[in-house]
Amino acid sequence: MPYKIMIVDDEPANLRALERVFSLDYEVITAGSGAEALDILKQQDIAVLITDQRMPAMTGIDLLKRSVSLRPRMVRIILTGYSDIEALVEAINSGQVYKYVTKPWSNEDLKLLVRRALEHYENSKQHYELELANQRLSQRLREIQQLATLD
Amino acid sequence: MDESKEGRILPSHDAALEDLPILVVDDEKVVRQTFVECLGEHYDCVGAADSEEALTHLASRQFALAILDVQMPGLSGIELLRKITKDFPETAVIMVSGVGRAQRVVDALRLGAFEYLIKPCDLDVLELAVERALERRALLRTSKSYKVDLERRNKKLERQKAELERLQAQLVHSEKMASLGQLASGVAHELNNPAGFILSNMETLRNYTTALEQLLKFYDTVSLTPDHSIRAAAIKEDIRYEKLMHDLSLLIADCQEGASRLCDIVKNLRTFSRLDEAEFKKVHIHEGIDSTIRLLSRYYSSDHLSLERQYGELPPIDCFAGQLNQVWMNLLVNAAQAIGDREGRVKIETQLQGETVVVSISDTGDGIATENLNRIFDPFFTTKPVGEGTGLGLFTTYSIVKRHGGTISAESHSGKGTIFTVVLPLNVKRETVTPEGKR
Numbered sequence: 001m002p003y004k005i006m007i008v009d010d011e012p013a014n015l016r017a018l019e020r021v022f023s024l025d026y027e028v029i030t031a032g033s034g035a036e037a038l039d040i041l042k043q044q045d046i047a048v049l050i051t052d053q054r055m056p057a058m059t060g061i062d063l064l065k066r067s068v069s070l071r072p073r074m075v076r077i078i079l080t081g082y083s084d085i086e087a088l089v090e091a092i093n094s095g096q097v098y099k100y101v102t103k104p105w106s107n108e109d110l111k112l113l114v115r116r117a118l119e120h121y122e123n124s125k126q127h128y129e130l131e132l133a134n135q136r137l138s139q140r141l142r143e144i145q146q147l148a149t150l151d
Numbered sequence: 152m153d154e155s156k157e158g159r160i161l162p163s164h165d166a167a168l169e170d171l172p173i174l175v176v177d178d179e180k181v182v183r184q185t186f187v188e189c190l191g192e193h194y195d196c197v198g199a200a201d202s203e204e205a206l207t208h209l210a211s212r213q214f215a216l217a218i219l220d221v222q223m224p225g226l227s228g229i230e231l232l233r234k235i236t237k238d239f240p241e242t243a244v245i246m247v248s249g250v251g252r253a254q255r256v257v258d259a260l261r262l263g264a265f266e267y268l269i270k271p272c273d274l275d276v277l278e279l280a281v282e283r284a285l286e287r288r289a290l291l292r293t294s295k296s297y298k299v300d301l302e303r304r305n306k307k308l309e310r311q312k313a314e315l316e317r318l319q320a321q322l323v324h325s326e327k328m329a330s331l332g333q334l335a336s337g338v339a340h341e342l343n344n345p346a347g348f349i350l351s352n353m354e355t356l357r358n359y360t361t362a363l364e365q366l367l368k369f370y371d372t373v374s375l376t377p378d379h380s381i382r383a384a385a386i387k388e389d390i391r392y393e394k395l396m397h398d399l400s401l402l403i404a405d406c407q408e409g410a411s412r413l414c415d416i417v418k419n420l421r422t423f424s425r426l427d428e429a430e431f432k433k434v435h436i437h438e439g440i441d442s443t444i445r446l447l448s449r450y451y452s453s454d455h456l457s458l459e460r461q462y463g464e465l466p467p468i469d470c471f472a473g474q475l476n477q478v479w480m481n482l483l484v485n486a487a488q489a490i491g492d493r494e495g496r497v498k499i500e501t502q503l504q505g506e507t508v509v510v511s512i513s514d515t516g517d518g519i520a521t522e523n524l525n526r527i528f529d530p531f532f533t534t535k536p537v538g539e540g541t542g543l544g545l546f547t548t549y550s551i552v553k554r555h556g557g558t559i560s561a562e563s564h565s566g567k568g569t570i571f572t573v574v575l576p577l578n579v580k581r582e583t584v585t586p587e588g589k590r
Contacts, residue, residue: 017348020355081343104347104414107354 002027003118004044008037008051008063009079018050021107022114034058034066041070048117050101053080064096073124075117079103171215172197173281176205176231177247178223182270186218189274190281202226209235214242216284218277221248221255229259236263243288245280247272320546342417350410357403364396415445433467436475436508436575440499443479450487455494463502469579474551481544482512482571488535489516489569506577507557513570519563527561555579 005026007018015030022028029044031037035058037051049067053060064076078100092100098117101110172195177183180200187196197214199205201223208214217235221228232244245266246259256267265284268277375383387393444451444458451458486497495515502509519527519534526532528549552559557575 011344011348013348014344017351017355021351081340103343104350104417107351 003047003121004029005048005050005114006031006037006040006044006046008032008034008049008055008060010052010055014052018110021110025111026114034060034063037063038066038070041067041074046071046074047121048075048077048114050077050079050114053078061097068096073121073128075121077101077113077117079105170195171213174199174205174208174214174217174242176200176202176217176223176228177220179220182220182247185274186277189277193278194281202228202231205231206234209239209242214239215288216243216245216281218245218247218281221246221250221259229255229262232259232262232264241292243284245284321550339417342413346410346413346417350407350414353403353407353410357400357407360399360403364399367396431469431471434470434472434475435467436465436501436510437462439472439476440479440501440510443476443483447480447483447487450484451497455492456487456490457496459496459498461498461500463500465501465503465508466577468508468575468577470555470575471551475555475575478548478551478573479510479512481548482573485544485571486512486514486516486569489514489518491516504574508575508577509572510575511570511572513568515568518565518567518569519561520565521563524561524563528559 003026005022006029007015007022008031009015009018010032012032015032019028019030029040029046031040033055034051037049040046041049049064049071051060051063058066060078060080064078067074067076075098076096078097079102080100081103098120099113101113173190174197175183175186175190176199177186178200183198183200187198190196197208199208202225205217205219206226209217217231219228219231219235223231226234228246228248232246235242235244244264245268246264247268247270248255249270251269259267265287266280268280440460450456483497483499489495490497497515498511498513500509500511500513523532523534527545529546532546533544549559552573552575555575556579557573559571559573561569561571563569
């Protein structure tokens with residue numbers, strides 16, 4: 001099953017352009033606003049989220065911040081005009097943003113970036129699953145040890 | 152200017168004046184003594200028997216007033232008057248004569264005598280004349296010092312006016328830069344979106360057409376029924392299929408070229424204005440110069456104007472990048488305009504000299520006339536036709552360079568060209584530099 005990628009932008013032409021770039025390789029879901037994107041995130045497991053920064057109502061960074069609790073392991077990428085870079089620094093530093101891409105973007109760079117993002121996603125998912133398995137095993141071990149001492 | 156001096160309105164001469172003696176010059180001993188005795192009651196009086204003696208007195212101390220007999224042996228009273236008005240202008244003169252010829256009186260008064268008395272003269276009249284002469288002298292001195300004071304004040308006002316003009320020009324400049332910067336950044340931002348999807352779509356379009364071409368080429372190899380084959384050939388001819396297929400990729404290539412150029416403009420506008428980075432930071436000067444040149448392609452891509460760049464090894468320097476770019480912009484536009492439509496060369500040279508970066512921009516244009524050279528950095532000074540120059544370009548340049556703790560100088564030889572040299576310190580204390588264009 002192909003990975004699901006969500007693109008959020010208030011400019012329909014941008015949504016279509018980006019959809020064309022990725023639709024061959026991935027399942028692309030688009031949203032015209034942050035609110036719409038959050039609704040979709042509640043229902044679908046998205047691997048990579050690419051959002052525009054400047055949108056009316058919810059900004060891209062706000063969307064990314066709010067998406068953390070819904071999809072903690074999803075990889076977050078922001079598309080931005082240069083003038084927003086400083087606002088991004090904090091979000092990037094706090095680890096909520098994987099990478100930012102400046103407009104106008106290059107399709108090839110963006111494709112490469114998403115490939116890397118998916119590797120990152122795979123790794124962190126595996127890491128998370130290993131952690132879960134580890135926890136389960138530790139729990140079992142504790143139970144066994146308790147049983148051993150009881151006997 | 153010394154403010155305490157400025158503040159003082161007038162020096163008081165009157166006190167000093169009253170202490171100054173009166174000189175009585177007459178070859179007749181009786182007259183001289185009578186005068187000295189009479190005036191001696193109120194004033195300090197000194198007598199002299201002839202002009203020679205009088206001049207010796209005058210040379211040794213200052214007199215408020217000299218009373219001169221007209222007819223004297225040796226140097227006459229008139230000649231003495233002439234000498235006094237020339238060499239001792241601070242001393243007032245009253246002429247006394249036994250002869251009252253109108254012409255002589257007029258001559259004496261014209262030469263600077265305050266009064267002309269006819270002998271024998273009433274002593275009351277003499278006293279009155281002396282009083283009036285001293286009074287007049289005091290008034291003259293006062294008005295003279297008023298004049299000096301006024302002139303000083305005028306000069307101060309002129310200086311203040313020049314300072315105000317300079318400040319106003321700076322204000323105009325910062326307003327202009329702020330609005331230009333906002334415009335540039337606004338335009339860049341608005342262009343980002345369409346430029347983004349056009350560039351992206353052009354790539355996708357190329358992929359789509361390549362795919363379609365693949366399909367069409369396959370169809371070409373498929374054998375059609377004779378009927379279909381004829382119809383296909385007719386359609387191909389109608390739409391000029393071969394030419395269309397050939398042109399399609401060219402067309403896309405052209406559009407891609409256009410779109411990427413659009414992106415370059417946006418990028419350059421961004422480098423140029425750097426409005427969102429209107430802060431003090433370390434920047435590579437060469438990047439700024441190069442992006443400015445790209446913005447000036449209107450001048451610097453023409454065949455007759457060659458551009459030579461001789462860049463030295465430079466570390467990044469502390470500056471407001473957008474403002475420094477304005478400096479390169481102004482100097483490079485001027486250089487190109489100096490050459491105009493003729494063949495010419497503009498050379499940009501950079502080098503590290505100790506703790507400073509030296510950037511020189513030279514052109515092979517007309518040069519600047521010597522009489523204008525020391526005015527080029529003045530606000531509102533321009534030699535360009537009305538509407539082409541604001542007279543603020545070099546002034547702005549100068550202000551920005553100064554704000555960065557640097558210097559700018561120009562050297563020009565009429566007919567041979569001009570070289571501007573900008574020297575910027577590698578490290579400027581942040582406090583000494585304030586972003587004027589920022590709001």
